Amino acid sequence: MRLRNKPWAVELVNSHPESVLQNPDPEKKIDWASRFEDFSKPLEIEIGSGKGQFITTLAEQNPDKNFVALEIQTTAAGIILRTKLEKGLDNLQILRGDAANLAAFFDENAADKIYLNFSDPWPKTRHEKRRLTYKSFLATYKTVLKDDGQIEFKTDNAGLFAYSVQSMNNFGMHFDFVSVDLHHEKPEIVEKNIETEYEHKFAAKGNPIYALHADFNE
Incomplete structure (x- = not known):
């Protein structure tokens, strides 16, 4: 379901490149090790995270793991980011991109x-x-x-x-x-x-x- 565009969410996403990776070049591999404090932890991915209730709860309950929320909508990414920042979830990264490019990411x-x-x-x-x-x-x-x-x-x-x-x-x-x-x-x-x-x-x-x-x- 497409969410109504929220200017605040777009602004929040744009101001936090350390937490949200937007439309990365599929020709270049992402350096995930540089985006997590401890990349030796197990990595789990949610494809299509929506507003992020699931993935943010999962990240909060499992600090011994790393998580990536893959979501194509900027507004949804902003809502996830807001929760991430409020809860201090250093083990969660947000990837704004298309699931069709998963193997490139x-x-x-x-x-x-x-x-x-x-x-x-x-x-x-x-x-x-x-x-x-x-x-x-x-x-x-x-x-x-x-x-x-x-x-x-x-x-x-x-x-x-x-x-x-x-x-x-x-x-x-x-x-x-x-x-x-x-x-x-x-x-x-x-x-x-x-x-x-x-x-x-x-x-x-x-x-x-x-x-x-x-x-x-x-």
Whole structure:
């Protein structure tokens, strides 16, 4: 969902290049080691972070890890940045760019986990290649993730979930966890779940939340 442009967010993003990397040249690799205080920590990436409720909470709860919020909208990046600054999240960087360029932004075997939360379902068949669980994206994730890396995916869209399960299965991925009603799983699973803004809204309406964890191990 496209957010209404907020001038303050644009100004905030432009004034903090140390925290937000904007539209980097896909022909040049990003020096991530220079953007984190301790780059030896595990790295996790959220693709399409929206307003950032999920990724900022995750970063706050896990100071022993580094996180990158990949978000194409400047206003959304500004909202994430505001929270990052308020909470002092030195382990979070914001990358304003297109997920299609993911392999250009990160080295091979760079990340331990990739999060796909409430991605655009692109329901029309002619837009299949834009879905973030299409086979070309899966191939990119496999390159960017470490050998034991994992994808965590959540959506309220039953069609996208069914498509994603089939796409990942066809790609030969292994499923560690699959749920068609995440908020009614065992208490220990529900307690660990960090909601996104959209997730909270959809769940409040009684919509089931679909989720899966998958990796590329045979």
